[in-house]
Amino acid sequence: MSNPLSKIMAALLAVALLLLFPAVQAAEREEDIAVLAAYNTMVQFTDAVRNKGYLSAGMYEDFMRDLAVSGRIYEVELEHRYKKYHPEYRDPADSTSFQDRFSVVYDSYYTSDLLSRLFPDSVPESDGVQQSADRLYKLETGDFFSVSLTRRSVTPYEILSGFLYAGSALGRSQQVLLYGGMVLNEDH
Numbered sequence: 001m002s003n004p005l006s007k008i009m010a011a012l013l014a015v016a017l018l019l020l021f022p023a024v025q026a027a028e029r030e031e032d033i034a035v036l037a038a039y040n041t042m043v044q045f046t047d048a049v050r051n052k053g054y055l056s057a058g059m060y061e062d063f064m065r066d067l068a069v070s071g072r073i074y075e076v077e078l079e080h081r082y083k084k085y086h087p088e089y090r091d092p093a094d095s096t097s098f099q100d101r102f103s104v105v106y107d108s109y110y111t112s113d114l115l116s117r118l119f120p121d122s123v124p125e126s127d128g129v130q131q132s133a134d135r136l137y138k139l140e141t142g143d144f145f146s147v148s149l150t151r152r153s154v155t156p157y158e159i160l161s162g163f164l165y166a167g168s169a170l171g172r173s174q175q176v177l178l179y180g181g182m183v184l185n186e187d188h
Contacts, residue, residue: 051185053183054188074149074150077150079110080139084105086105087102117135119135152174
């Protein structure tokens with residue numbers, strides 16, 4: 001004669017698994033869609049900056065609002081690499097020792113530098129046109145602009161799969177999305 005307690009536990013386990021696996025699959029699909037939506041938003045924003053050659057406060061606010069619609073929390077990192085050409089000399093103190101070559105050097109500016117230009121601490125008293133022109137971060141053709149998104153919130157998929165797979169999904173590294181490229185135009 002079999003143990004009735006084991007039959008009850010098996011039935012409860014079967015019902016739990018029949019409900020839990022579809023919930024995990026639905027949460028995984030939702031996670032995939034949210035990642036695609038965030039990546040699409042990031043690509044549109046980055047391409048707009050690269051094609052226009054500038055970053056405005058309105059563009060940044062729209063980007064952050066579009067990311068917030070997903071309900072997830074992202075850490076946004078912006079990077080602008082400014083291209084500079086340096087002439088090469090055999091002796092830097094002697095201007096006649098030019099070697100007919102130039103080296104390319106990139107100066108990098110990050111999120112704090114860009115945001116301090118877009119959102120200054122003190123806003124001067126002036127007309128709206130001049131004020132909006134002062135709140136542009138201008139880039140030049142040939143520079144590089146990139147955006148990095150790191151998700152900082154815990155998703156339902158991580159919670160459910162952590163429960164189902166005994167915590168294996170909760171220990172995953174944070175997902176990072178990267179996109180960027182060369183500035184193509186100067187429309188400022």
